[in-house]
Amino acid sequence: MAEAVIRVVGLGKSYETAAGLFPALRDVDLCIEAGEFVAIMGPSGSGKSTFMNLLGCLDTPSSGDYFLVGRKVAQLRKDELARLRNRSIGFVFQGFNLLPRMTLADNVALPLVYAGIEREQRRQRARHELARVGLGDYADALPSRISGGQQQRVAIARALINSPQLILADEPTGNLDSHTSEEIMALFTALNREGISIVLVTHEPDIAAYAARQVRFRDGRLVSDLPTPTQVLAAC
Amino acid sequence: MLRAMLGEAWQAMGANRMRSVLTMLGMVIGVGSVVLMMAIGQGAQYAVAQTISSMGSNLYILISGSTSAGGLRSGGGGGPTLTVADAEAIAELDGVSNVAPVQQGTQQLVYGANNWSATVVGTTPPYLDARAWTIVSGYPFGDSDVRAATRVALIGQTAVDNLFGSDDPLGKTIRIRQSPFVIVGVLGKKGQNLDGRDQDDTVIIPLTTAQRKVFGNPFPGSVRLIMVQATSAEAMPAVEKSMTALLRQRHRIREGQDNDFYLRNLAAAADSAAETTRVMSLLLGAIASVSLLVGGIGIMNIMLVSVTERTREIGIRMAIGARQQDILAQFLLEALMISVAGCLIGLFLGIGGALLTNALTDMVIVISGASILVAFGVAAGVGIFFGYYPAHRAAALDPIEALRHQ
Ligand SMILES: Nc1ncnc2c1ncn2[C@@H]1O[C@H](COP(=O)(O)OP(=O)(O)OP(=O)(O)O)[C@@H](O)[C@H]1O
Ligand SMILES: [Mg+2]
Numbered sequence: 105m106a107e108a109v110i111r112v113v114g115l116g117k118s119y120e121t122a123a124g125l126f127p128a129l130r131d132v133d134l135c136i137e138a139g140e141f142v143a144i145m146g147p148s149g150s151g152k153s154t155f156m157n158l159l160g161c162l163d164t165p166s167s168g169d170y171f172l173v174g175r176k177v178a179q180l181r182k183d184e185l186a187r188l189r190n191r192s193i194g195f196v197f198q199g200f201n202l203l204p205r206m207t208l209a210d211n212v213a214l215p216l217v218y219a220g221i222e223r224e225q226r227r228q229r230a231r232h233e234l235a236r237v238g239l240g241d242y243a244d245a246l247p248s249r250i251s252g253g254q255q256q257r258v259a260i261a262r263a264l265i266n267s268p269q270l271i272l273a274d275e276p277t278g279n280l281d282s283h284t285s286e287e288i289m290a291l292f293t294a295l296n297r298e299g300i301s302i303v304l305v306t307h308e309p310d311i312a313a314y315a316a317r318q319v320r321f322r323d324g325r326l327v328s329d330l331p332t333p334t335q336v337l338a339a340c
Numbered sequence: 341m342l343r344a345m346l347g348e349a350w351q352a353m354g355a356n357r358m359r360s361v362l363t364m365l366g367m368v369i370g371v372g373s374v375v376l377m378m379a380i381g382q383g384a385q386y387a388v389a390q391t392i393s394s395m396g397s398n399l400y401i402l403i404s405g406s407t408s409a410g411g412l413r414s415g416g417g418g419g420p421t422l423t424v425a426d427a428e429a430i431a432e433l434d435g436v437s438n439v440a441p442v443q444q445g446t447q448q449l450v451y452g453a454n455n456w457s458a459t460v461v462g463t464t465p466p467y468l469d470a471r472a473w474t475i476v477s478g479y480p481f482g483d484s485d486v487r488a489a490t491r492v493a494l495i496g497q498t499a500v501d502n503l504f505g506s507d508d509p510l511g512k513t514i515r516i517r518q519s520p521f522v523i524v525g526v527l528g529k530k531g532q533n534l535d536g537r538d539q540d541d542t543v544i545i546p547l548t549t550a551q552r553k554v555f556g557n558p559f560p561g562s563v564r565l566i567m568v569q570a571t572s573a574e575a576m577p578a579v580e581k582s583m584t585a586l587l588r589q590r591h592r593i594r595e596g597q598d599n600d601f602y603l604r605n606l607a608a609a610a611d612s613a614a615e616t617t618r619v620m621s622l623l624l625g626a627i628a629s630v631s632l633l634v635g636g637i638g639i640m641n642i643m644l645v646s647v648t649e650r651t652r653e654i655g656i657r658m659a660i661g662a663r664q665q666d667i668l669a670q671f672l673l674e675a676l677m678i679s680v681a682g683c684l685i686g687l688f689l690g691i692g693g694a695l696l697t698n699a700l701t702d703m704v705i706v707i708s709g710a711s712i713l714v715a716f717g718v719a720a721g722v723g724i725f726f727g728y729y730p731a732h733r734a735a736a737l738d739p740i741e742a743l744r745h746q
Contacts (some may be wrong), residue, residue: 162659163740190661201656201743205355217344218661226344262660318366 107174109270109301110136110159115168117154128154131168132322136303138269141296143312144305146321152305155321156274159303160193161185173269190218194263196273200255202247208234209243212261219266224265233261237291253284260291264300271295273304277311289314347443353681354645360678363642366635367722368689371715373628375690378711380697381621383704388617392610394530394539396471398573399606400580401567402426402587412691420562421600424547426590427566431466433582435575440467443550443557443566449503449543450515458504458541460516462550463567468494470569478510478525481546489548493521496542497529514543517551521545534613576607629718635682636722643675643730654734655742668735675727676720683719687712 117129124328129151131179136142144152157163161177170177170268172188180188187234202211213230221229234240237257239250258277273292277285285308293314296302304315312318320328353360404420424441431439443462448455461467464486468475481492493514500509509523520542530539551557571577584603591600647654654667689708698705 157740160659162743183665186658186661186663195659201652203653203656205351214657215660218657218663218666223343255475266661266713277737 107138108135108171109138109140109173110134110303111171111174112158113169113171115155115158115170117151117158117163118166128324129158129165132326134319134326134329136301138301139296140317141292141301141302141315142304142317142319143315144303144319144321145309145312146327147306150321151276151324152321153274154324156272156303156305160195160272161188179247186218190215191266192268192270194260194266194268194271196256196259196263196271196276198275198278200247200252200259200279202255202258204247207244207246208239208250208258210246211258212265215262215266222309229265230261234258235267236264237261251284253280253287256284257291258290260295261287264295268300270301272302273302275305275307277308279305285311342473345670345673346677348670349677352674353677356646357588359642363638364678364682364685366638367632367679367719368635370628370632370635370722371683371686371719372690372693373631374625374691374715374718375687375707375711376697377624377628379690379694379705379707380703380716381446381617381624382708382711385614385621386706387704388534388613391532392614394472395533395606395610396473396569397607398570399470400568400570400576401604402568402583403602403604404562404564405600405602420559420564421591422564422566422587423562425561426587427464427563429586429590430566430568430583433579433586435571435579436568436583437571438466438470438567438569440464440470440567441547441563442467442567443547443555444565445555447516447543447554449499451503451512454503457500458496458499458543460550461542461544462527462547462554463544464547466569466679467544467567470567473530473556474528474723475525477508478523478529480525486546486548487711489546489552491519491521491549491553492524492545494525494527494544495523496527496540496544498538498541499543500526500582503569516543516545517554521549534609573607575607580605588678632718632722636679636726639675639679639723640726640730642678643671643727644733646674647671647730647734651737651742651745654737655739655745658737658739659729659743667737668731671731671734672724672727675731676723679719679723679727680716683716686719687715690715697733 112132112134115129115132116126116127118127120126132155132168132218133268143262144155146152154163158165159340161172177185178190206214209227212233213226216226216229231240231243234243237260238259239254239257242250242254247258250258272290277288280288289311292302292304302315306312318328319326319329346598400423404422427439427441430436440463444459446457447460448457465480465482467473475494478494480494481490485492495509495514503509503514504512509526512523513520514523515521527540527542527544533539545554547563551560568579568583570576580603584599587601588599593600635662657667694705694707697703
């Protein structure tokens with residue numbers, strides 16, 4: 105069977121604080137197969153974002169190992185990590201994180217700049233991606249001119265543009281009303297059907313219900329994994 | 341890629357227009373003043389070089405009298421100590437190419453109703469060669485004119501302009517101290533000498549005529565000055581030694597006694613004048629460079645502020661795949677763009693200022709391609725040098741820290 109997209113073994117992360125080392129994540133084991141849709145839940149401060157940042161190669165763990173599609177991330181150089189973030193992973197943030205001075209098309213095309221793609225191709229692909237999230241007519245608008253739900257669609261288009269295997273979304277609907285949230289989740293569901301693996305953090309059970317699998321954190325530990333697919337357990 | 345980055349740098353500059361313009365102003369002033377100061381400095385060097393070449397090369401002037409603590413004092417009996425015979429003896433020395441005894445003074449020139457006061461130089465034909473003075477029309481006087489004390493004159497451009505206006509002076513008669521002199525030649529233009537005196541305000545006549553008719557020398561055969569030209573710069577030290585020895589012997593000066601003449605090395609004076617202007621123009625450039633430095637520090641300052649302000653943007657870029665070198669290049673490019681734009685404006689202003697100075701004053705201004713290139717290169721260097729540190733800071737940011745930044 106195919107390589108797991110994400111495999112973490114004994115993963116831990118401690119932050120240095122004034123009161124000493126604070127263990128935000130402790131001894132997490134998890135395996136996510138290609139094409140899975142996983143929701144991560146848990147109370148505030150339970151280490152969900154810490155975990156996501158490690159999965160996204162934005163931060164380095166204090167202990168344990170992380171394999172992204174079989175590659176041991178700890179052994180990669182900074183350039184290689186940047187390349188992974190560019191090609192293999194698409195990020196969607198709670199705060200959208202679009203660059204305010206750039207048009208939507210330029211925002212969406214930005215990962216292609218760092219991938220060394222030619223200008224004409226960048227433009228075409230950005231328009232295509234915008235159309236895919238239903239914003240084909242807004243290519244030349246600035247982020248400040250559109251709604252939050254639309255901004256999150258643009259962020260998703262940006263995450264998709266390099267055709268990543270994995271989308272990491274940290275509370276993507278946290279700033280959106282329930283109707284808009286449903287639209288965004290419908291979009292994620294459609295993407296997942298196309299075969300993209302999705303890991304999504306949320307506080308809301310009805311958002312988590314879109315995912316086939318729900319993982320729960322508490323105090324930095326993984327406390328439940330439901331429904332636990334037996335084949336996954338067997339693979340790990 | 342580069343085009344995309346240039347576009348972004350341009351956008352970033354435009355996003356904070358006032359700040360970009362103010363930052364640029366430092367470079368504008370820096371480059372402008374460097375270009376202007378270099379133009380003035382090189383102009384001064386050019387003017388001095390021009391003057392030096394107009395003086396004649398490898399020249400000594402022997403002056404009657406001796407040097408002492410009180411400066412020049414006249415020797416022995418009060419009359420000039422140098423003689424025409426001394427000049428003839430010096431001419432026999434090795435390494436000497438031209439020797440001309442000189443008697444000169446300021447006199448009133450009269451032509452018709454026109455009056456003009458000029459330097460009248462009584463001398464012998466080698467004087468023109470020693471001073472590298474050309475005749476633009478007519479012909480020079482010869483040795484026979486000196487022997488026969490003829491009343492002929494060579495006239496300089498300034499004197500021509502003031503006495504004759506647009507008339508042709510050749511063959512005309514002017515009066516000096518009542519004596520009529522026929523103009524046989526017109527001297528080429530020379531400009532100012534090192535002391536700032538107009539060398540073209542001159543009339544040259546035979547030495548003998550000058551002494552008899554104009555200056556009325558009570559000591560026949562003696563002269564105040566002898567001009568000596570060595571064959572080459574290398575020959576000058578030897579000529580100086582042998583000339584001094586010869587004159588001391590001829591004047592019967594005993595060991596330990598002061599010379600009764602003073603020897604002035606015009607070549608050395610020229611060298612020191614050239615050195616002075618060289619140092620001056622270096623100094624001007626150095627002072628102007630300080631403002632370039634200040635401009636560079638201004639760029640660094642603003643880039644640091646910009647990096648801090650845009651920390652979150654940097655985090656976002658890193659999260660979607662920007663490598664450290666991409667971030668470095670982005671901020672370096674912005675710094676470079678500001679400094680090069682400032683440099684271009686500064687160049688225009690500096691050149692404009694130089695042309696204006698040229699138009700409004702009689703200063704010589706030289707704008708060389710080299711100085712423009714230097715200013716441009718330095719500005720680009722300043723942009724890279726002072727832009728590097730902020731850009732490096734940006735590139736070294738931790739992705740997650742940058743992303744968390746509010
Ligand atoms: N940079 C940091 N330095 C120190 N402590 C941190 C840092 N980042 C997070 N923490 C702490 O680690 C713990 C886990 O934080 P994390 O952001 O992962 O929680 P979370 O599950 O995402 O919470 P939320 O639901 O509120 O987003 C928290 O107690 C937090 O205070
Ligand atoms: Mg969080």
